[in-house]
Amino acid sequence: xxxxxxxxxxxxxxxxxxxxxxxxxxxxxxxxxxxxxxxxxxxxxxxxxxxxxxxxxxxxxxxxxxxxxxxxxxxxxxxxxxxxxxxxxxxxxxxxxxxxxxxxxxxxxxxxxxxxxxxxxxxxxxxxxxxxxxxxxxxxxxxxxxxxxxxxxxxxxxxxxxxxxxxxxxxxxxxxxxxxxxxxxxxxxxxxxxxxxxxxxxxxxxxxxxxxxxxxxxxxxxxxxxxxxxxxxxxxxxxxxxxxxxxxxxxxxxxxxxxxxxxxxxxxxxxxxxxxxxxxxxxxxxxxx
Amino acid sequence: xxxxxxxxxxxxxxxxxxxxxxxxxxxxxxxxxxxxxxxxxxxxxxxxxxxxxxxxxxxxxxxxxxxxxxxxxxxxxxxxxxxxxxxxxxxxxxxxxxxxxxxxxxxxxxxxxxxxxxxxxxxxxxxxxxxxxxxxxxxxxxxxxxxxxxxxxxxxxxxxxxxxxxxxxxxxxxxxxxxxxxxxxxxxxxxxxxxxxxxxxxxxxxxxxxxxxxxxxxxxxxxxxxxxxxxxxxxxxxxxxxxxxxxxxxxxxxxxxxxxxxxxxxxxxxxxxxxxxxxxxxxxxxxxxxxxxxxxxxxxxxx
Numbered sequence: 001x002x003x004x005x006x007x008x009x010x011x012x013x014x015x016x017x018x019x020x021x022x023x024x025x026x027x028x029x030x031x032x033x034x035x036x037x038x039x040x041x042x043x044x045x046x047x048x049x050x051x052x053x054x055x056x057x058x059x060x061x062x063x064x065x066x067x068x069x070x071x072x073x074x075x076x077x078x079x080x081x082x083x084x085x086x087x088x089x090x091x092x093x094x095x096x097x098x099x100x101x102x103x104x105x106x107x108x109x110x111x112x113x114x115x116x117x118x119x120x121x122x123x124x125x126x127x128x129x130x131x132x133x134x135x136x137x138x139x140x141x142x143x144x145x146x147x148x149x150x151x152x153x154x155x156x157x158x159x160x161x162x163x164x165x166x167x168x169x170x171x172x173x174x175x176x177x178x179x180x181x182x183x184x185x186x187x188x189x190x191x192x193x194x195x196x197x198x199x200x201x202x203x204x205x206x207x208x209x210x211x212x213x214x215x216x217x218x219x220x221x222x223x224x225x226x227x228x229x230x231x232x233x234x235x236x237x238x239x240x241x242x243x244x245x246x247x248x249x250x251x252x253x254x255x256x257x258x259x260x261x262x263x264x265x266x267x268x269x270x271x272x273x274x275x276x277x278x279x280x281x282x283x284x285x286x287x288x289x
Numbered sequence: 290x291x292x293x294x295x296x297x298x299x300x301x302x303x304x305x306x307x308x309x310x311x312x313x314x315x316x317x318x319x320x321x322x323x324x325x326x327x328x329x330x331x332x333x334x335x336x337x338x339x340x341x342x343x344x345x346x347x348x349x350x351x352x353x354x355x356x357x358x359x360x361x362x363x364x365x366x367x368x369x370x371x372x373x374x375x376x377x378x379x380x381x382x383x384x385x386x387x388x389x390x391x392x393x394x395x396x397x398x399x400x401x402x403x404x405x406x407x408x409x410x411x412x413x414x415x416x417x418x419x420x421x422x423x424x425x426x427x428x429x430x431x432x433x434x435x436x437x438x439x440x441x442x443x444x445x446x447x448x449x450x451x452x453x454x455x456x457x458x459x460x461x462x463x464x465x466x467x468x469x470x471x472x473x474x475x476x477x478x479x480x481x482x483x484x485x486x487x488x489x490x491x492x493x494x495x496x497x498x499x500x501x502x503x504x505x506x507x508x509x510x511x512x513x514x515x516x517x518x519x520x521x522x523x524x525x526x527x528x529x530x531x532x533x534x535x536x537x538x539x540x541x542x543x544x545x546x547x548x549x550x551x552x553x554x555x556x557x558x559x560x561x562x563x564x565x566x567x568x569x570x571x572x573x574x575x576x577x578x579x580x581x582x583x584x585x586x587x588x589x590x591x592x
Contacts, residue, residue, distance in 0.1 A: 025359075025391055026358035026359050027391060030388055030389055030390065030391045031389055033388045034385045034386070034388040034389035035385075037381060037384050037385040037388055038374075038377070038381075038385045041377050041378065041381035041384075041385070042374070042376045042377060043376060044376060113374060113376075114374070117372070117373065117374040117375060118368075118369050118372035118373070119372060119373055119374045119382075121334075121337075121339055121368050121369065121372050122366075122368075122372045122373065122386065122429060123386075123389070124338070124339060125337045125338070125339060125354075125360060125364070125366050125368070126359070126360055126361040126386055126389055126390055126433075127358070127359055127360070127361075127389050127390065128338045128354055128355045128356070128357050128358070128359075128360050129357075129358045129359075132358075133389075286341060288334075288339070288340040288341060289334065289339040289340065
């Protein structure tokens with residue numbers, strides 16, 4: 001039936017002018033809350049994080065299990081630890097590669113999902129100030145993936161070392177380089193999410209942004225040699241190569257044609273995250289939808 | 290109130306909207322009409338601050354929308370029924386929208402109730418029919434209780450019951466003093482809904498006036514008459530100096546005289562009238578005539 005009742009509180013048509021136009025306060029916290037609602041009400045958010053977390057753990061724990069299973073009696077446990085191998089197992093390069101892939105895709109789709117569904121038009125009609133919207137999105141994505149990465153890296157460390165401990169080669173968190181590796185692995189997720197988000201904002205196209213993210217995060221370090229100065233410099237500036245530096249806990253510059261520092265690797269993480277975040281916030285302004 | 294002022298949008302060499310000026314008044318339902326590709330959606334998107342005009346401006350409640358930080362309480366819009374993420378429930382979609390503008394969460398249940406989606410509120414939008422998506426879009430437009438509402442092709446996908454409901458809603462919103470702008474490419478949809486019409490073709494303004502004034506532009510009215518052999522009757526009318534036009538159904542359309550006089554002339558010529566009807570020019574006819582002109586004008590200019 002046709003609904004003819006007047007809205008509660010709106011009063012009669014003749015006496016009260018419609019609309020609450022008077023005082024719309026523009027609070028950034030409202031945008032943060034809205035983006036949080038958007039992220040948490042998509043089932044794919046939680047499934048995506050859960051599945052990628054489990055796959056990464058499977059890679060890392062699987063490698064530790066392999067070592068445990070095929071451990072030759074009488075092997076040199078002290079030498080094994082001295083070479084830093086238990087920490088290679090704490091978070092494997094394979095695990096980091098898969099994590100970067102998943103996190104990049106997660107960030108890309110979190111942004112492009114809004115365009116491909118048309119929701120962006122609804123969002124930006126309601127909030128014409130686009131930069132605060134994108135800033136809120138960046139902050140919410142970061143706020144979700146930092147704890148995700150932290151739990152993942154912590155569980156991975158604890159589980160792999162527990163497995164290795166059965167052969168006497170597990171190391172504690174205060175082992176040299178251990179905490180640093182765990183922190184870097186935890187931050188790998190948000191950094192890659194931000195890279196994916198920036199590419200999503202630039203391209204506004206889901207598959208395109210995912211492929212671009214794979215190209216930037218995975219393929220680029222793969223094709224760059226680290227034997228000569230410039231390719232090595234570029235290689236070391238990629239997120240995954242920076243992470244690899246953290247996993248080299250027993251580091252001897254003599255082993256490398258182009259040595260690099262832990263400080264440099266932290267800088268790569270920080271600069272990448274900040275630049276990606278700024279790109280995501282900046283590109284949307286004034287574009288046609 | 291929406292004021293469109295010398296609005297122009299160009300994509301490269303293509304001019305989609307060309308120096309468009311009109312005003313949409315509060316308290317009335319304004320139909321925004323034009324054939325497909327006339328530039329309606331582009332105009333609405335510029336009004337909502339989603340596209341930037343190449344020239345000119347659109348002001349909603351006195352200001353371009355893009356200058357506002359929040360707009361949900363100023364203008365509500367249904368642009369495309371699909372403008373929600375299919376993975377979210379209706380209620381989650383509206384909660385996020387309401388929260389972004391600091392609109393009370395209680396409004397979400399109110400508007401869901403109002404559009405008849407209360408029972409489907411927790412279902413995911415991806416499973417909605419087109420008609421349900423239209424209702425969700427309308428719920429979103431009403432969320433901020435705005436003085437201006439804009440609906441782009443809102444009747445698409447609605448069943449007859451839904452169409453009647455939407456028409457009632459437009460009338461009520463206008464009755465409450467709001468500005469209601471509804472686009473359509475079908476004149477028939479506006480005939481029983483709109484008070485005013487804005488008609489565009491090829492991005493240019495064709496008419497901006499009341500529905501009555503628009504209907505009066507028609508030239509297709511007259512008396513339709515059919516006899517077994519139209520040739521002698523046509524000669525009789527010609528002798529009387531009456532304009533006559535053969536119709537595709539074999540009848541004649543006579544203008545300038547009433548049905549009684551047509552009958553008399555036929556009887557005088559000894560002809561048996563098989564059919565006789567008064568015909569007024571429908572809005573659809575006027576619309577087709579005027580927009581066809583604009584298309585011809587458009588090609589004329591290119592030469």
